[in-house]
Amino acid sequence: MHHGIKKLLLLGTGHAHLQVLTRLAQNRPADLDVTVLTPYPHHTLSGMVPGLVAGRYSAEDCQIPLEPLVKAAGARWVQGRCTALDAARQTVVVSPTSKGQAVPSELPYHLLSVDTGAVFDRTRLEADMPGASTHALMVHPVEVFATLWPQVMERAVNRPLSIAVVGAGAAGLELLFAAEQCLRLHGAAGARFTLITGGTEPAADHPRGVQRRVLRRLKALGITVLRDTCVGMDHGVVRLGGGSELACDLPLLAIGTHAPAWLPGSGLALCEAGHVLVNDRQQSTSHPNVFAAGDVATRADAPHPRSGVHALRAGPTLAANLLAAHEGSALKPHHPPKNTLSLLSCGAGHAIASWGPLHAEGAWAWAWKDRMDRTFVAKYTVTVG
Numbered sequence: 001m002h003h004g005i006k007k008l009l010l011l012g013t014g015h016a017h018l019q020v021l022t023r024l025a026q027n028r029p030a031d032l033d034v035t036v037l038t039p040y041p042h043h044t045l046s047g048m049v050p051g052l053v054a055g056r057y058s059a060e061d062c063q064i065p066l067e068p069l070v071k072a073a074g075a076r077w078v079q080g081r082c083t084a085l086d087a088a089r090q091t092v093v094v095s096p097t098s099k100g101q102a103v104p105s106e107l108p109y110h111l112l113s114v115d116t117g118a119v120f121d122r123t124r125l126e127a128d129m130p131g132a133s134t135h136a137l138m139v140h141p142v143e144v145f146a147t148l149w150p151q152v153m154e155r156a157v158n159r160p161l162s163i164a165v166v167g168a169g170a171a172g173l174e175l176l177f178a179a180e181q182c183l184r185l186h187g188a189a190g191a192r193f194t195l196i197t198g199g200t201e202p203a204a205d206h207p208r209g210v211q212r213r214v215l216r217r218l219k220a221l222g223i224t225v226l227r228d229t230c231v232g233m234d235h236g237v238v239r240l241g242g243g244s245e246l247a248c249d250l251p252l253l254a255i256g257t258h259a260p261a262w263l264p265g266s267g268l269a270l271c272e273a274g275h276v277l278v279n280d281r282q283q284s285t286s287h288p289n290v291f292a293a294g295d296v297a298t299r300a301d302a303p304h305p306r307s308g309v310h311a312l313r314a315g316p317t318l319a320a321n322l323l324a325a326h327e328g329s330a331l332k333p334h335h336p337p338k339n340t341l342s343l344l345s346c347g348a349g350h351a352i353a354s355w356g357p358l359h360a361e362g363a364w365a366w367a368w369k370d371r372m373d374r375t376f377v378a379k380y381t382v383t384v385g
């Protein structure tokens with residue numbers, strides 16, 4: 001398709017790009033120059049972060065070191081983040097991860113693949129929930145959240161904390177159950193927990209049976225559920241849409257995420273919510289030399305929920321299509337699965353499993369999730385030496 005493609009730029013090292021790098025490590029065309037732009041030296045597996053909060057995993061258990069994987073793929077790692085993209089000029093503007101770090105100001109590409117995941121856009125967040133970007137502990141980026149959680153635990157051992165989790169999707173619930181378990185076992189007695197759902201039922205995107213199981217568990221643990229929206233925050237206070245205020249030491253923000261703020265000016269076709277619009281080949285509907293997968297992308301033909309499982313499933317097709325675009329051969333379609341397995345952890349040691357309308361729970365479901373997550377990390381951890 002595209003002859004003369006010599007520079008492939010991978011933005012982010014999300015679930016799909018881990019597979020692209022693995023594929024390149026097996027077989028990278030000699031005339032393909034690959035650069036990876038990503039801010040952290042590890043991929044932190046978000047699905048394991050609740051286990052980290054619960055005290056079951058160390059930070060290292062949840063991390064895939066990127067440098068050996070990038071090296072094995074014969075690629076160059078630029079440690080930084082994309083802050084602007086110009087699809088017409090085929091360049092990406094780079095910001096360093098830390099002050100004083102030397103990075104190229106721009107990276108050119110012939111072929112671009114975007115897998116930068118979910119983000120909170122602070123400007124939009126402040127418009128919807130003034131004070132949140134100052135007062136809340138945010139779950140994204142998970143790499144930062146994982147380094148801040150130990151500071152919460154330091155406070156929690158000295159006095160009983162009151163924690164309000166904002167967002168009742170899978171991530172918010174898993175973090176809530178994990179935090180409750182950890183503070184009950186290791187924190188000062190008397191910690192209090194509140195779930196602010198945004199007005200819906202907890203786990204509203206799951207089948208009714210899963211919602212009932214979640215509610216039973218929240219009740220058994222004495223967690224207060226407020227079916228209200230959070231409309232702002234101040235020091236020690238969360239403001240609710242119904243007009244009341246909730247006093248809390250720590251609001252933990254796990255609401256739905258945004259598209260990156262650097263996409264609207266890029267020239268790429270975007271969906272209404274601002275994510276990269278792609279076809280069934282994971283290829284931009286406006287720019288054939290741009291591909292995207294994971295939470296940053298929306299399939300124009302078959303929109304599906306944003307999840308690690310979906311990001312992962314798109315990986316093999318994305319890898320094959322990037323190589324096909326380089327060779328000029330035919331691209332292949334990716335068919336997202338209709339149902340995916342959901343394993344919602346309720347603290348370490350217990351999880352609710354669901355697949356389509358089927359659901360069940362127990363220690364076995366946690367063991368299953370634990371095994372899958374550890375296998376995933378091990379699979380992409382390239383041992384050096």
Ligand SMILES: Cc1cc2nc3c(=O)[nH]c(=O)nc-3n(C[C@H](O)[C@H](O)[C@H](O)COP(=O)(O)OP(=O)(O)OC[C@H]3O[C@@H](n4cnc5c(N)ncnc54)[C@H](O)[C@@H]3O)c2cc1C
Nearest residue numbers: 012013014015046047081082116117294295307308309311
């Ligand atoms: C606590 C928690 C638990 C979860 N549990 C599950 C679960 O059990 N199952 C499930 O399916 N989903 C789960 N999810 C959702 C899942 O994490 C996301 O849907 C998934 O990570 C999306 O994968 P991705 O490939 O799009 O991006 P990610 O895996 O998030 O990777 C994005 C990458 O891009 C990098 N990046 C970000 N911004 C830039 C930039 N500007 N420039 C360059 N690089 C950048 C990041 O550092 C990272 O390397 C959970 C989420 C959370 C928060």
